[in-house]
Amino acid sequence: MPPIDAATQLLHDRALANTRRQFLAGATGLLGGLWLADARARGESSAIAVDPTRPLLPRPPHLPPRATRVIHLHMAGAPSQLELFDFKPELQRLDGQPTPASLLEGKRFAFIQGVPRLLGPVYPFARHGESGHWFSDRLPLLATQADSLCFVKSMVTDQFNHGPAQMLMHTGSQNPGLASAGAWVTYGLGSPNQDLPGFVVLTSGGKLPDAGKTVWSSGFLPSVFQGVQCRSEGDPVLFLANPSGVDRDLRRKMLDAIDAINQRTAAEFGDPETVTRIAQYELAYRMQATASEAFDLRGETQETHALYGTEPGKESFANNCLLARRLVERGVRFVQLFDWGWDSHGAAASEALNEGFKGKCRAADRPLMALVADLARRGLLDDTLVIWTGEFGRTPMQENRSGKEMAFIGRDHNPGAFTIWLAGGGVKAGHCHGATDDLGYQAAVDPVSVHDLHATILHLLGFDHLRLTFPFMGLNQRLSNVTKPGSRVVTEILA
Numbered sequence: 032m033p034p035i036d037a038a039t040q041l042l043h044d045r046a047l048a049n050t051r052r053q054f055l056a057g058a059t060g061l062l063g064g065l066w067l068a069d070a071r072a073r074g075e076s077s078a079i080a081v082d083p084t085r086p087l088l089p090r091p092p093h094l095p096p097r098a099t100r101v102i103h104l105h106m107a108g109a110p111s112q113l114e115l116f117d118f119k120p121e122l123q124r125l126d127g128q129p130t131p132a133s134l135l136e137g138k139r140f141a142f143i144q145g146v147p148r149l150l151g152p153v154y155p156f157a158r159h160g161e162s163g164h165w166f167s168d169r170l171p172l173l174a175t176q177a178d179s180l181c182f183v184k185s186m187v188t189d190q191f192n193h194g195p196a197q198m199l200m201h202t203g204s205q206n207p208g209l210a211s212a213g214a215w216v217t218y219g220l221g222s223p224n225q226d227l228p229g230f231v232v233l234t235s236g237g238k239l240p241d242a243g244k245t246v247w248s249s250g251f252l253p254s255v256f257q258g259v260q261c262r263s264e265g266d267p268v269l270f271l272a273n274p275s276g277v278d279r280d281l282r283r284k285m286l287d288a289i290d291a292i293n294q295r296t297a298a299e300f301g302d303p304e305t306v307t308r309i310a311q312y313e314l315a316y317r318m319q320a321t322a323s324e325a326f327d328l329r330g331e332t333q334e335t336h337a338l339y340g341t342e343p344g345k346e347s348f349a350n351n352c353l354l355a356r357r358l359v360e361r362g363v364r365f366v367q368l369f370d371w372g373w374d375s376h377g378a379a380a381s382e383a384l385n386e387g388f389k390g391k392c393r394a395a396d397r398p399l400m401a402l403v404a405d406l407a408r409r410g411l412l413d414d415t416l417v418i419w420t421g422e423f424g425r426t427p428m429q430e431n432r433s434g435k436e437m438a439f440i441g442r443d444h445n446p447g448a449f450t451i452w453l454a455g456g457g458v459k460a461g462h463c464h465g466a467t468d469d470l471g472y473q474a475a476v477d478p479v480s481v482h483d484l485h486a487t488i489l490h491l492l493g494f495d496h497l498r499l500t501f502p503f504m505g506l507n508q509r510l511s512n513v514t515k516p517g518s519r520v521v522t523e524i525l526a
Contacts, residue, residue, distance in 0.1 A: 078501050079219055083303050086255045087229045089221040092493025097457025097526070098416035100359045101216060101488070102366045102402070104352075107197065107240040108374030109421035110391070111442055112450035113471050114384055117184055118156040118165040121469040122427050126151030130428050134472060140426070141191060141444045142376060145434035149427055149470070153384045153440060162461030169392035172400040179403050179412070181458040181524050184450045185465025185474035188423050188481055191446045193241035193374070196422035199481050201246040201367075203512040210250035210501070212485060213365040215510045216492060217256045218249075219499050224362030227325060228259035231363050233351040236371030247367055251503040254304060258367055261326065261354075262346065325361050328353060339401040352398035356405055359415055370395065373421060376430050377441020384440045403454050416456025416491055424449030427470040447473040451484070457491045459526050482518035486511045490520040 082088060113119065129146050154167040160177030190196035195205035202209040210218070213230040222229030232247045240246055247258030277285075297305040328336075328343040328350060335341075340349045348370045355366040372391055374382050381387040399419070406412040425442035448467045454460070466476040486496040489510060496518065500507035511518040 078507075079499070081218070081253070083253070085225075086253060087217070087222045087225055089223055090219065092220060093495045093498055094490075094493045096491065096493030097414070098455070098491045099220075099414045100364055100366075101213075101416045101418065101456070101492070102355045102359060102368070103212070103418045103420070104368045104399070104402075105197075105200070105240070105246075105370070106373040106391075106395070106419070106421045107236070107369050107371045108193065108382075109196070109423050109425065109444065109449070110373040111375055111384060111388070111425040112184070112421075112448070113425060113427065113442070114153050114375075114388065115167055115170060115392075116165060116182060116450045116452070117448075117467060117471050118152060118167075119427070119467075119469060119471045122149060122471060123151040125149045125470070134428075134470075139191065142430055142432045143426065143428060143443045145431065147426075147428035147431040150429035150440065150442065160461065162463070164461070164463065169389065170396045170399070172396045173403075176400055176403045176454075178461040179407065179454050180452045181454065181460060182450060182452045182463045183465055183479050183484075183521070183524065184448075184463060184467060185476060185478045186424070186449045186451055186481070186484070187474050187478045188446045188449075191423060191444045193422060193444075195242075196446070197240050197242040197246050200420060200422050201242075202248070202250065203482060203485055203510050203515075207242075207245045207248075208250055209248075209508070210252045210256070210510070211245075211247050211258065211367075212488065212510060213247060213258050213367050214249040214252050214256040215489075215499065216365045218252050218501070219489075219494055220364055220492065222362065222364040227322065227358070227361060227363050229364045230256065230258045230367070231358055231365070232258035232260045232367045232369070233262075233354060234260065234369045234371070235346055235348040235351050236369075237346075238371040240369050240371065246369070251508065252501055258365075261322075325357060326354060328357075335405070338397075338405065340397040348394055349398040349401075352402045356402060356409075356411070359406075360409070360411065375425065375441050376432070376443065377437050377439040378430075378432060380439055382439075382441065384442065386439060406455060412455035414456060416458070416488065417454040418451065418488070419453070420451045421449060424471075427472050445472070453524070457526050458524050462524060464521065464524050477523070479521055480515070480518065482511045482515045483521055486518045487521045487524070491525070496520070 079090060126149060128149050130149055152167065154169055156165050156167050158164065159166050159174040162178050164177040164180065164182060166174040166177065188196055188199060190199050190205050198207060199205045201211045217229035249257035293305050328341060331353065339353045341353050342350065351368050355368060358366050375384050375388050377383045403417060406415055424445040426445045430437060430441045430443045448471060464477060465474060465479060467473060468475040489496040489499060496509060496511040500509045506513050
């Protein structure tokens with residue numbers, strides 16, 4: 032046999048490698064398809080059928096929904112329920128006394144050491160509305176909406192650090208890599224407006240949440256369902272506008288050429304993410320014509336600006352609340368707001384309950400009131416589910432970092448009890464569910480886990496949380512977490 036030169040050998044090896052790759056890719060796809068088909072035949076998978084070329088087309092849920100869209104307002108840093116909604120007269124009476132040993136034994140804290148002193152509510156409380164909900168004087172305007180709100184005062188979590196607790200609140204797991212609630216909802220329902228993202232994220236406070244962008248990730252779901260971070264100042268989406276010298280016709284030709292390449296790649300390798308990429312490019316092209324109008328607050332009346340306290344052109348929680356209303360009004364399925372800066376340890380003035388906390392409440396009070404009132408007067412609140420959360424609660428003890436008294440007043444992290452509220456979208460207006468003990472330390476009556484909250488949100492949107500699944504790593508993953516089989520719908524808060 033004549034010797035083979037190096038170039039010929041290289042071509043031979045490359046062809047052999049390509050053949051192996053193609054075989055393995057085809058075999059993997061075939062086996063995966065057979066497994067999924069078999070699983071569906073046995074009723075083991077209830078993955079949503081999504082057209083990858085039009086992944087945001089609206090899809091019906093399992094059941095008649097009470098809500099059709101969601102606005103989730105997350106106060107990153109965990110605001111103190113004991114200074115906002117959960118009034119504890121007994122804690123007020125015991126203010127300044129050493130914490131009993133029975134409350135400290137076996138407990139883990141982020142910063143408390145030794146024997147801290149109990150800290151009564153820093154601000155006065157009063158009942159509001161016919162419902163008699165408790166509010167501190169930090170939120171006087173939101174208190175006017177008391178009878179529209181449904182409180183859950185017995186929330187619990189098993190995480191006491193910000194990042195993991197935020198991931199748990201938004202993805203159902205403290206570990207990265209899972210899909211966020213907004214991604215699950217958009218995967219399940221699609222979105223009514225094909226010219227805007229189905230899941231929009233707005234941030235304020237100057238920083239992202241501690242968990243970063245994992246809290247609006249699509250995880251194992253197709254990437255088209257991840258949250259699109261937009262801005263309330265400047266261009267709503269960075270690099271959305273055409274660069275200088277590129278008009279809309281030229282952009283269309285460029286997209287057509289890219290789409291042709293992607294279509295060939297999709298046909299050759301069968302990767303659904305390639306088709307998803309095409310859909311995302313097309314959405315970005317359509318957004319060039321629609322996003323600017325949706326995010327332009329200048330079209331609102333002066334009365335509306337005064338209601339929310341907005342300042343067009345600036346980044347603020349108030350602007351984001353008004354944008355949330357505009358977006359759901361235009362058919363965006365899930366709008367997620369993150370407002371950073373609610374951590375109140377008392378290590379500095381900016382994070383002290385008697386200093387920085389006051390400023391955060393002042394900046395949030397008016398827009399929170401306005402959002403609930405504005406949705407109601409426009410007829411949107413009935414089928415818009417508004418959710419207000421932190422990631423955990425705060426301790427009834429004053430933080431004593433390194434076992435020493437601190438210059439400012441603060442509270443440590445408390446996973447054992449925190450308060451959230453909901454409005455609209457099929458929840459009981461003016462209702463209060465659950466209760467904490469006399470010191471606000473632990474959920475004592477009808478505790479609600481984060482997974483229970485997720486199951487309830489999905490129920491209000493028309494989903495059986497056990498059936499909204501996606502096959503990944505051999506499991507039918509779900510938002511309410513396959514490792515938490517006891518998750519339940521909190522029927523007590525349903526209207």
